[in-house]
Amino acid sequence: xxxxxxxxxxxxxxxxxxxxxxxxxxxxxxxxxxxxxxxxxxxxxxxxxxxxxxxxxxxxxxxxxxxxxxxxxxxxxxxxxxxxxxxxxxxxxxxxxxxxxxxxxxxxxxxxxxxxxxxxxxxxxxxxxxxxxxxxxxxxxxxxxxxxxxxxxxxxxxxxxxxxxxxxxxxxxxxxxxxxxxxxxxxxxxxxxxxxxxxxxxxxxxxxxxxxxxxxxxxxxxxxxxxxxxxxxxxxxxxxxxxxxxxxxxxxxxxxxxxxxxxxxxxxxxxxxxxxxxxxxxxxxxxxxxxxxxxxxxxxxxxxxxxxxxxxxxxx
Numbered sequence: 001x002x003x004x005x006x007x008x009x010x011x012x013x014x015x016x017x018x019x020x021x022x023x024x025x026x027x028x029x030x031x032x033x034x035x036x037x038x039x040x041x042x043x044x045x046x047x048x049x050x051x052x053x054x055x056x057x058x059x060x061x062x063x064x065x066x067x068x069x070x071x072x073x074x075x076x077x078x079x080x081x082x083x084x085x086x087x088x089x090x091x092x093x094x095x096x097x098x099x100x101x102x103x104x105x106x107x108x109x110x111x112x113x114x115x116x117x118x119x120x121x122x123x124x125x126x127x128x129x130x131x132x133x134x135x136x137x138x139x140x141x142x143x144x145x146x147x148x149x150x151x152x153x154x155x156x157x158x159x160x161x162x163x164x165x166x167x168x169x170x171x172x173x174x175x176x177x178x179x180x181x182x183x184x185x186x187x188x189x190x191x192x193x194x195x196x197x198x199x200x201x202x203x204x205x206x207x208x209x210x211x212x213x214x215x216x217x218x219x220x221x222x223x224x225x226x227x228x229x230x231x232x233x234x235x236x237x238x239x240x241x242x243x244x245x246x247x248x249x250x251x252x253x254x255x256x257x258x259x260x261x262x263x264x265x266x267x268x269x270x271x272x273x274x275x276x277x278x279x280x281x282x283x284x285x286x287x288x289x290x291x292x293x294x295x296x297x298x299x300x301x302x303x304x305x306x307x308x309x310x311x312x313x314x315x316x
Contacts, residue, residue: 033275088127112138201253250280
């Protein structure tokens with residue numbers, strides 16, 4: 001192929017996927033930077049990822065899980081109280097089976113949360129033992145839920161927005177560059193940013209497809225502080241493995257670009273990471289980005305994040 005033979009392949013440049021090729025347009029990294037690997041062979045009782053899943057799942061799914069667990073546990077204890085007999089609950093004055101169930105359910109909710117309004121109370125050793133067990137489980141459950149909420153709020157993370165496309169744009173006069181841009185979605189300050197862009201493609205070796213990786217040389221790999229947007233540029237010069245690339249070659253070889261960003265967040269006082277990926281279909285040829293910032297009446301710079309993806313094609 002016309003591209004990629006300008007640099008010697010270094011096996012240490014891969015992302016941890018080895019030489020596994022991309023097949024049927026299934027990328028190594030998803031667009032948001034998550035790893036596109038499906039795991040199997042684990043026991044259904046495997047708990048290694050429970051905390052990770054609870055911390056990283058969406059807020060809607062998290063609250064649905066908490067509410068569902070709360071309802072299920074209270075329903076179970078309601079049936080336990082009903083199995084002991086309605087006469088074991090003082091103040092349970094319902095006349096129908098549904099009334100008895102709701103009395104037992106809301107008594108369970110009061111016991112679990114240790115509210116205990118006093119309208120209904122347990123009677124006898126069996127009911128009191130169940131109520132004592134439930135109150136202990138309730139304390140543990142609420143402590144666990146509080147820990148998960150704290151973990152979700154306090155987990156260091158970077159909210160970086162990347163442009164939807166990667167452009168082949170004019171660069172330094174007659175040259176061209178492969179470029180995309182990014183911006184911080186939060187108002188916090190990121191300092192000491194460093195970025196790495198790795199280009200990968202499929203290559204036929206002895207009749208078998210093998211994945212190759214090349215870290216791209218960038219105009220600037222580090223910035224001291226991210227205040228507005230940052231345009232990442234890979235010059236398409238004589239040292240670039242993509243100097244003579246064509247859209248057809250990139251499509252045939254399932255080419256992609258993996259972005260790895262690291263920065264120090266002064267809010268968390270910790271290092272945060274961000275990942276993204278671009279595919280051959282995300283490349284826009286002969287285009288350039290529109291400005292993302294302007295100045296207001298008093299001269300203050302105004303960054304418009306909605307314009308991060310805006311670009312315009314240019315005449316060749």
